[in-house]
Amino acid sequence: MDNAATTHLSDAAYRVYIDALHNCNGNASSAHSDGFAAFCALSDARERISSMLSCHPEQIIFTSGGSDSDNLAIMSCAAYGEKCGKRHIVASSIEHHAVLEPLRYLESNGFSVSYVVPREDGIVDVNDVISSIREDTAFITVMYANNEIGTIQPIDEIAAECKKRGILFFTDAVQAVGHIEISLDSVNIDMMSMSAHKFHGPKGTGVLYVKDRNLLSPIIRGGMQEQGARAGTENVPAIVAMAAALEDSLKDRDTKNAAVLHMRERLIDGLLQIKGAQLNGSRALRLEGNVNVSIENVGAEQLVLLLDSYGIAVSSGSACTARFPAPSHVLTSIGVDNVLASSSIRLTIDEYNTPDEIEAVIETVKDAVYKIRSVR
Ligand SMILES: *Cc1c(COP(=O)(O)O)cnc(C)c1O
Numbered sequence: 001m002d003n004a005a006t007t008h009l010s011d012a013a014y015r016v017y018i019d020a021l022h023n024c025n026g027n028a029s030s031a032h033s034d035g036f037a038a039f040c041a042l043s044d045a046r047e048r049i050s051s052m053l054s055c056h057p058e059q060i061i062f063t064s065g066g067s068d069s070d071n072l073a074i075m076s077c078a079a080y081g082e083k084c085g086k087r088h089i090v091a092s093s094i095e096h097h098a099v100l101e102p103l104r105y106l107e108s109n110g111f112s113v114s115y116v117v118p119r120e121d122g123i124v125d126v127n128d129v130i131s132s133i134r135e136d137t138a139f140i141t142v143m144y145a146n147n148e149i150g151t152i153q154p155i156d157e158i159a160a161e162c163k164k165r166g167i168l169f170f171t172d173a174v175q176a177v178g179h180i181e182i183s184l185d186s187v188n189i190d191m192m193s194m195s196a197h198k199f200h201g202p203k204g205t206g207v208l209y210v211k212d213r214n215l216l217s218p219i220i221r222g223g224m225q226e227q228g229a230r231a232g233t234e235n236v237p238a239i240v241a242m243a244a245a246l247e248d249s250l251k252d253r254d255t256k257n258a259a260v261l262h263m264r265e266r267l268i269d270g271l272l273q274i275k276g277a278q279l280n281g282s283r284a285l286r287l288e289g290n291v292n293v294s295i296e297n298v299g300a301e302q303l304v305l306l307l308d309s310y311g312i313a314v315s316s317g318s319a320c321t322a323r324f325p326a327p328s329h330v331l332t333s334i335g336v337d338n339v340l341a342s343s344s345i346r347l348t349i350d351e352y353n354t355p356d357e358i359e360a361v362i363e364t365v366k367d368a369v370y371k372i373r374s375v376r
Helices: 011-023 033-052 066-083 097-107 126-132 155-165 236-250 253-272 300-309 329-333 355-374
Strands: 060-063 088-092 112-116 137-141 168-172 191-195 206-210 277-279 290-295 344-348
Touching (some): 011 236, 033 060, 033 236, 066 088, 066 097, 066 168, 066 191, 066 206, 088 097, 097 112, 126 155, 155 168, 253 290, 253 355, 300 355
Parallel strands (some): 088 112, 088 137, 137 168, 168 191
Antiparallel strands (some): 060 206, 191 206, 277 290, 290 344
């Protein structure tokens, strides 16, 4: 029940991964046939991923994952802004830390950032984005779907506003890719990040889509891999497995989403039967698999541990910060108070879960909440 933190490797990705680990060991930059085989595997993966996203192969930059892509995008957009004398950025206040921390770094280096707080339902209002734009705004960054509360943002509209004004638009789509179909030929996104391990691919590999490669400023310099955009020998087995995982994820997506949605609605209804429970974020405009609830008078850390002892994996806040308990910046942004924020758990399901599991989880959470409350 923690698929937003990571997902297991799909069978399709596993087979391709193992096969490539055995049979595709060349360095894609080498001139000999071993290297050429790796180069071909890489090109094939690039081609397939671009066709699934409706973009061109040369717009796909392979990276080490979501954090890498986010950093490359933010630093590139900032460098571009700097060249034009623009040092202002508009960002949502509920971005992932892999976006927020590079922004903080830029703030300590002469940039200023306007953080747009979403409405109480966890959706960023396009008008609030527009009213934050200044003469010197270099770029806007709003994530596609939030990793904690699953809310899906009005990306198409924000992208269109950016285009009108000649402002770059970057979106962290790590939670969206593989779950929502994205056609990059019909929306004005300048850069978009994704990560394989969020859609049943291997960890440590991802993509930055970039509409115009001239916008890129490398943060890892060295060899000419990825045409100089990101140095370092490509992890070919992981990359080909990522392509297989994405194909597998997008196959019959509508049917899978319908099944996941059905389970999610049942899960929400079941959990809201608990006294003092509330759902965080819009119920309608959220990822099919995301449930985030606050349960009064129940410490999230305690609940997570108790559920783990019953064999159920859920998250309090987001996994990246779970070891450093502080109220989630996402929950406090949408007006959840600190106490309730520390009483919040996230359950993220996908097509590998079953309706029986959902029923068992509802009963177990109820039982765990009862136990925790009765010993207070
Ligand atoms: C997981 C995640 C990331 C980080 O991706 P990694 O591949 O783990 O570095 C970035 N943004 C969002 C929204 C995420 O969910």
